[in-house]
Amino acid sequence: MNTQLTLKQCSDLLQHKKTSAVELAQTYLSAIEQKNPSINAYITLDKEKTLNDARIADERLANGSGSLLTGVPIAYKDIFCHQGWRSACSSKMLDNFISPYTATVVQNLVNEGMVTLGRANMDEFAMGSTTESSFYGITRNPWKTEHLPGGSSGGSAAVVAARLAPCALGSDTGGSIRQPASHCGITGLKPTYGVVSRFGMVAYASSFDQAGPMAQTAEDCALLLNAMAGFDPNDSTSVEREKEDYTRELNQLLNGVKIGLPKEYFGEGCETEVQKNIQNVIELLKKLGVEFIDISLPNTELSIPAYYVLACAEASTNLSRFDGVRYGYRTSEYKDLEEMYCKTRAEGFGEEVKRRIMIGTYVLSHGYYDAYYVKAQKLRRMIAQDFQNAFAQCDAILTPVAPTAAPLLGSISSDPVQMYLSDIYTLSLNLAGLPGLSTPAGFTANGLPVGVQLIGNHFNEAKLLNIAHQIQQNSDWHCRKPD
Ligand code: GLN
Numbered sequence: 001m002n003t004q005l006t007l008k009q010c011s012d013l014l015q016h017k018k019t020s021a022v023e024l025a026q027t028y029l030s031a032i033e034q035k036n037p038s039i040n041a042y043i044t045l046d047k048e049k050t051l052n053d054a055r056i057a058d059e060r061l062a063n064g065s066g067s068l069l070t071g072v073p074i075a076y077k078d079i080f081c082h083q084g085w086r087s088a089c090s091s092k093m094l095d096n097f098i099s100p101y102t103a104t105v106v107q108n109l110v111n112e113g114m115v116t117l118g119r120a121n122m123d124e125f126a127m128g129s130t131t132e133s134s135f136y137g138i139t140r141n142p143w144k145t146e147h148l149p150g151g152s153s154g155g156s157a158a159v160v161a162a163r164l165a166p167c168a169l170g171s172d173t174g175g176s177i178r179q180p181a182s183h184c185g186i187t188g189l190k191p192t193y194g195v196v197s198r199f200g201m202v203a204y205a206s207s208f209d210q211a212g213p214m215a216q217t218a219e220d221c222a223l224l225l226n227a228m229a230g231f232d233p234n235d236s237t238s239v240e241r242e243k244e245d246y247t248r249e250l251n252q253l254l255n256g257v258k259i260g261l262p263k264e265y266f267g268e269g270c271e272t273e274v275q276k277n278i279q280n281v282i283e284l285l286k287k288l289g290v291e292f293i294d295i296s297l298p299n300t301e302l303s304i305p306a307y308y309v310l311a312c313a314e315a316s317t318n319l320s321r322f323d324g325v326r327y328g329y330r331t332s333e334y335k336d337l338e339e340m341y342c343k344t345r346a347e348g349f350g351e352e353v354k355r356r357i358m359i360g361t362y363v364l365s366h367g368y369y370d371a372y373y374v375k376a377q378k379l380r381r382m383i384a385q386d387f388q389n390a391f392a393q394c395d396a397i398l399t400p401v402a403p404t405a406a407p408l409l410g411s412i413s414s415d416p417v418q419m420y421l422s423d424i425y426t427l428s429l430n431l432a433g434l435p436g437l438s439t440p441a442g443f444t445a446n447g448l449p450v451g452v453q454l455i456g457n458h459f460n461e462a463k464l465l466n467i468a469h470q471i472q473q474n475s476d477w478h479c480r481k482p483d
Contacts, residue, residue, distance in 0.1 A: 021071030070113030103200025121155030150180030175426025182451025316360025
């Protein structure tokens, strides 16, 4: 037994009784014990809970009440509330918070009988692109430990890349699933806004946030999304529509599929090594029958200012609930209520989170609301319209995920503006509520993975997953793993 398995392979072994959920869980737990200290991707483990999940899964597999996912191990980003687990969002503010309830997406996977391995590190409150702002320390990239894993779901990406979990959940507000997936050489999907429930996922920017699957393959992501997705009355923006099977298009030929290449995504600013790898994927897809056309998404540049105004505005209101009154951190000494609030928030939040609360409060304040917030909302609409114009000409859009491969630790988080600029290729589809995924596209000369992004129109996840699946059937980038 080893931990090189995909979700599908774990499932096959369990279904054919070639292993048990307990044996599988134990194998992963000992690999975690050995390798996690060098990358710090898991921040909370609970052996007893994990083995208990596995025992229940084995009972279900024995009595025939299981499903394809029963007994398969998974890691959860620290952003999801999970009953009985510390659910800290990698913040000092929630360090003492043991969740009394479970997020809907997690509950859906628990109901399938999946086995929780532990909680994956992230940027504090999902604000960042590096996984360096966590209260629990930085996570390192398993490919090269002096590089960062990307973020904010860097822990989730790193555990899958290091083969310390066959799959994980992440969340994506402006790229936090796709960018770390790209930097760690795995597959990650951000669904259409409203496809998966946000209930129980700590809110950063509610009109952007979506949870999504991260795994070695597109097929695994499709299997996870099948179980995660669905209407949830507890989330007012959850979309009420018929259940779909996200694996249904896998294995469809790509003959005649039209993919757009937006010129704004291939200009200067994107490293040539990244461009070269993307070009290889384009050539591969051409051989599979894909037709490429040049398109334009003219307002791409505006996505950074629009996103950072709106996301900070939403963050500043969402995070006002952390006041030291009902749960979470409270400062130890204070004279009155006012001082309790101030000291609690000053001590409980990290630097980046405070920066965003201040920006958000500023753009929502009287006198600046029209100049910033309302204007950003208008830009959001224009950016969404650009995509609709593009999808009148093509079935999907292909772009880089990030302008560079994984940067060195410490090299971008010291300059927030530079960090924000590195989100240029991922933000705009969150503004438009569209689905997007990242799939491996090759490596730099230095041996770091590079990802390619596929963007679809609303509810076109199955199509994107098949394009990624076809790339994976005809290449081996997704199979390679760090030494
Ligand atoms: N890097 C972006 C930000 O810091 C996106 C983060 C995310 O998707 N959670 O806002």
